[in-house]
Amino acid sequence: MIPVTQIWPQDVARRYREKGYWNGETFTSFLNRRAAMHPDRIAVVGDGVGWSYAELQTRAETVAAGFLALGLAPGERVVVQLPNIAEFLSVVFGLFRARLIPVFALPAQRLTEIRHFAQTAEASAYVVKDRWDEFDYRHLARAVKAEVPTLRHVVVVGEAEEFVPLDGFTPDAGLLPADAAPCDVAFMQISGGTTGLSKLIPRTHDDYIYSFRESARICGLSEKSVLMVALPAAHNFPMSSPGFFGALYVGARVVMSSSPSPDRAFALIERERVTTTGLVPPLALLWLQAADTTSADLSSLEVLHVGGAKLMPEVARRVRPVLGCTLQQVFGMAEGLVNYTRLDDPEEVIVSTQGRPISPDDEVLVLDDRGVPAPDGTPGHLLTRGPYTIRGYHNAPAANQRAFTPDGFYRTGDIVVRRADGNLVVQGRAGDHINRAGEKISAEEIEDHLLAHDNVFDAAVVSIPDDYLGERSCAFIIPKGEKPRSAAIKAFMRTRGLADFKVPDQIVFVERFETTAVGKISRKELRARLRAQFLETQR
Numbered sequence: 001m002i003p004v005t006q007i008w009p010q011d012v013a014r015r016y017r018e019k020g021y022w023n024g025e026t027f028t029s030f031l032n033r034r035a036a037m038h039p040d041r042i043a044v045v046g047d048g049v050g051w052s053y054a055e056l057q058t059r060a061e062t063v064a065a066g067f068l069a070l071g072l073a074p075g076e077r078v079v080v081q082l083p084n085i086a087e088f089l090s091v092v093f094g095l096f097r098a099r100l101i102p103v104f105a106l107p108a109q110r111l112t113e114i115r116h117f118a119q120t121a122e123a124s125a126y127v128v129k130d131r132w133d134e135f136d137y138r139h140l141a142r143a144v145k146a147e148v149p150t151l152r153h154v155v156v157v158g159e160a161e162e163f164v165p166l167d168g169f170t171p172d173a174g175l176l177p178a179d180a181a182p183c184d185v186a187f188m189q190i191s192g193g194t195t196g197l198s199k200l201i202p203r204t205h206d207d208y209i210y211s212f213r214e215s216a217r218i219c220g221l222s223e224k225s226v227l228m229v230a231l232p233a234a235h236n237f238p239m240s241s242p243g244f245f246g247a248l249y250v251g252a253r254v255v256m257s258s259s260p261s262p263d264r265a266f267a268l269i270e271r272e273r274v275t276t277t278g279l280v281p282p283l284a285l286l287w288l289q290a291a292d293t294t295s296a297d298l299s300s301l302e303v304l305h306v307g308g309a310k311l312m313p314e315v316a317r318r319v320r321p322v323l324g325c326t327l328q329q330v331f332g333m334a335e336g337l338v339n340y341t342r343l344d345d346p347e348e349v350i351v352s353t354q355g356r357p358i359s360p361d362d363e364v365l366v367l368d369d370r371g372v373p374a375p376d377g378t379p380g381h382l383l384t385r386g387p388y389t390i391r392g393y394h395n396a397p398a399a400n401q402r403a404f405t406p407d408g409f410y411r412t413g414d415i416v417v418r419r420a421d422g423n424l425v426v427q428g429r430a431g432d433h434i435n436r437a438g439e440k441i442s443a444e445e446i447e448d449h450l451l452a453h454d455n456v457f458d459a460a461v462v463s464i465p466d467d468y469l470g471e472r473s474c475a476f477i478i479p480k481g482e483k484p485r486s487a488a489i490k491a492f493m494r495t496r497g498l499a500d501f502k503v504p505d506q507i508v509f510v511e512r513f514e515t516t517a518v519g520k521i522s523r524k525e526l527r528a529r530l531r532a533q534f535l536e537t538q539r
Ligand code: J2J
Pocket: 191, 192, 236, 237, 240, 241, 306, 307, 308, 309, 310, 311, 329, 330, 331, 332, 333, 334, 335, 338, 354, 412, 414, 426, 429, 435, 438, 440
């Protein structure tokens, strides 16, 4: 088993400690501190449950003991695929307590994706909910277990069938190991997969706690805050910007919403007096529309975070008048760097920029195509390094060569403008992925699946601007033999074990891909041309 590590150069790590960014806390130590300070305060509200901080701590310890009793040892990896339920928290804090390393998968992901994460992480266990959104995760777990030899246990929240039920775990303090070291990797996040398959992002206690502790401060969270998780909890954004971890860190209350739809979310805002929540731009649009006619009382809402994809200024401007709260734009990434507009920024900054970094030690470079710093006000490639930006993906030497410079900067793939006031404005990106309502889809990964179809000779996948989603995916396909129907291609993609959001939204059949006189162009250039030609025909 390859150990999971994340290493900053020694002198850099020392500086981050000296400056107090990395303060020696771990997930377990901060939860225990909170539970000791105010045991009876409610930590998390889910469907029909409300657990106090003391109860969350006790449940986490029981979960930890349960996994250790199954024979797992500190350092082993556990794929966690849970929806927005209270158990999300008891499971992850339990895994942290046992020094097991969660790998966070989204509820939408399917066999091909989960198998890839489990194999890359050499996972020993997999945690699922029995059923959710009309999908039976135990079927998926059977298929994953059959194909991943390292996977020894499946733990189920709910009806476990032949697997291990989470609620069968029993406390056993004698099994609990010493706490992790703050520099240990606490968990792995999954990258948006800009080129090909997703990579695993190892985050340490030190770096991640710093990012959400500062986020909580910048976002004005206090112990009186009530933060609702409306986006899938496994995403980095609802987890840490400022996220449920940020809320728990300050002793606030977390409300798990089973869906981000206005119906569900508005009812929860009213019932729980929610003060803060986060959305991707298409959902923000939907909420703004629904708020006009809702009878729900949204007056408790103080701050709305919007991020994951570009929020248009016209939409941004409507947040305060319609929802009666302050908009805070968030431009972040699971690899690290997070930018916020500040709550007291002028209106112009809040609506038209994506804010500035969390830390004075976030180093941000904006470089032109030659690698020369671009002057403020002109677009360039965003590179970054800092106290909570990773230095490398787990066990991915080739990807690391591409994604990081020799001196440790992460190439974000985003094209940004830095204004003279330091705020960043996202312009687009250099890489070939589709940002579909905040879900990142790799063109390469989808093309690869399309090519597996008998009647597909070649395929190129591009992003097309979309009024609602921001971007939708469009697959250009050169048929082989009999031309298939679009519906058949989509149905085929659904059999490939992928999250539904990866099925192309639109399919265009073409006879051939135009090539240059020389006859060869790169995939990247091909996608760019197809996209441009397509947009031309739409005008
Ligand atoms: C434009 N593009 C944005 C924004 C992210 C907080 C918020 C979001 C994420 C996230 C996150 C954007 N405007 N406001 O992890 O902690 C695009 C960029 C970026 C990529 C990262 C967080 N906010 N993006 O979305 O890892 O292209 O993280 O590089 O999923 O989303 O995607 P992801």
